[in-house]
Amino acid sequence: FLGGQAQSHGSLLLKCKPREGLIIKTQSGATPLWQTSSLELWGPPREQPLFPEWQVPLRVTFALLAVTFIYTFLREVLQPYLVLNKNNFYKVPVLVMNKALPWTSITLLALVYLPGLLAAMLQLHRGTKYRRFPAWLAGWMSVRKQLGLLSFYLACLHALYSLCYPMRRSYRYKVLNWAYQQVQQKKEDAWVSEDVWRMEIYISLGIMTLGLLAVIAVASLPSISNSLSWREFTWIQRSLGYTALLLGTAHALVFGWSKWVDPAQYVWYTPPSFVLACLLPLSVLLVKAAMLPPCLARRLELIRRGWERPDRRTSLSPKEEPLLT
Template sequence: MEGSKLVGIIGTGDFGRALANRLLRCGYDVIMASRNPDLSRLISINPSLASVEVKTTKELLEDPNVEIVFLAIHSWNFESCLTPFKTQIQQKIFIDISNRERPSKTESNPERLVEAFPGLRVVKAFNTLSAYALESDTFGGAKQVLIASDDSTAREKISTLAREMGFTPIDYGVLRAARDLEAYPLTLMYGWGWPTLFCLCIFIGWNIVLCIAYVKFYMRSSHKFKWDHVPLAYVNKAVCLTAITLLALSYLPGCLAAFLQIINGTKYKRFPTWFDQWLKARKMIGLYALFFSVWHVAISGIYMSPGYLGSWFESTRVHFPENTSNFVYDFSVRMNLRGEGTISVGILALLMMSILGLSSLPSVGAVLNWREWRFVQSHLGYVTLFLVTAHVVIFALPGWMRDPTAMLLRSTFMCCVIPFIVLFMKLVLITPCIGGYLDKIRRGWERRKSHKVSGNQISLKYTNMSSSDSVDTFT
């Protein structure tokens, strides 16, 4: 940073000490302020802070060499701490790192601070980091510093400070945006609400379908329902059906969006709100598909034996002659083509789906360029959907062939309907004539079409803007 490398911190708590450690490691001089300054006590807690200078709050705020001050105290102590020094504080930049107990849409801590001290240069930053993330680069916490302030110069200085501390600064806008920054640490799984509910409904729906099928079967059969098989064998069917349905539903909106763009002749027409939310939820739905797939593989691996899956294994018949004693016949039971094909394709599909899940992580996606990310999420994604569908078809095809008239009512066929539709739509979209036309639209070209706006007839003209939107990817 240009100018002084001296930074002040008001507060000697856990977060204040973590800040001091980080600043010292990055070559800054640090002054910590406390109501009861005691360096020996600070060193006894953290010996690495031996080079820190400890002063009273009054001495720190009156020091003209300190331009940037971290407020590492509770927000309700801001006014009482700063009120005696209204003249001195106007020359400094204060970084508010506090958070609220409950999010508020009407005010934030730094906004209240500016209201109490008009003209004060306040920056909201570092509140989304934990003390562990400050002290250790190996800790898996966030490394981004979201910055909000009405003072653009102060915002730039704090961005430089964050960058020199080893973090990635992100300009979040004016101080009003601090409301969102304070709500961020209080939000649990933001954006996962309705996708979770949606996936749960799909799982419950398949359980209902299977229950109806079991009721019909056992009403016509002399067999009795085996309740001891419910935790694994019966649940596994619903888990498998849910996994393939969710994977197909994560790619279906991308295909539908492509066809809508072709129909509209432009990429600039907004999608309906519900469809836009579906597009944004593809990552969550896809990750839930991976969750159910791993669940299915785990259960299948546990009960995979001729006793459960007799049609997957070769039949071995042993004949014992009459009046035979102490006769031992060793034999092994091997999988047949159906069993090996189902397992082989299923394993390959799970590995591919795992690659999709890993690439959706921010830390992994950050090292991929656009072409690599699109190749994994789009191209490999559709290959994965094909493999998952093939896994189900290989498993269910003998049953379909035995009774083609009842095939449409089988759960294994019903779960393949959406994947068949998605794969067919993608096959159409990659044909040269359709695919080339779609690429032209996504580059900004618009089909000439008349629209009425406010009673006036206007005509959309051809444009050739450079853009590469993609709406057919997993995330």
């Protein structure tokens, strides 16, 4: 019995591949996809997981979205309601959402570049590259593409939500009320130069960040990335990616402007969203900057080319061998 079981399992794996190929070909033709599903009887007994390489990144994304959403909700809706007796619940569908989205987006983008820096630090510390990374670091590095695409996706949604702001009724009524007040106060000019500058720079930086992320996302399409050389692919992911992270962080910092030191922003003794959102990207950028001086950069380059610190050199490692295992 066990032999038969093993045999049928063996043939399952063989039948599994042609089945998928067959169905995918059929599907593009006139024959409907699921007319062929009687083949499921011969299919694998346990279903394969959907998008295995997306599971962890998606969970991280949803967890971050939930945390940032709740944090913003507590600060911007619940606190005014409980303390000031002000009904701000209309802010939930758009304004609270649109604080959770960019916060999660820039955190994910920082998480794309953090493992590479950790790996570099580990290599510098070890003085060799011929030792495996810990499993969590290797796993993290293998989902950087997914994290980056999710970051771009949330950045697009953030852009759409932001562009909708002046379309909302709440914005229209606010503008009308401001106009009414301005007339009542006989204030001829509403212009606040600082606010104008803050917003113009903020918008410009945001669009540039999104534009760069779009290039990186397009370059990760299989049909595009296959046509790129290895150097071109890493150049896009590294140079454009770090520039996008830099611009995105600047975008968040300009949004904050001088509110960092404004006590009114610290309701319930909690810092505003943009302060927390900036911490991780800023750290990543600072560590990256710390690695740029030639003394460190050259040593890292040597290690990556195969050089080993004398005390770390093992007698039994010809340089290419780890690649063959």
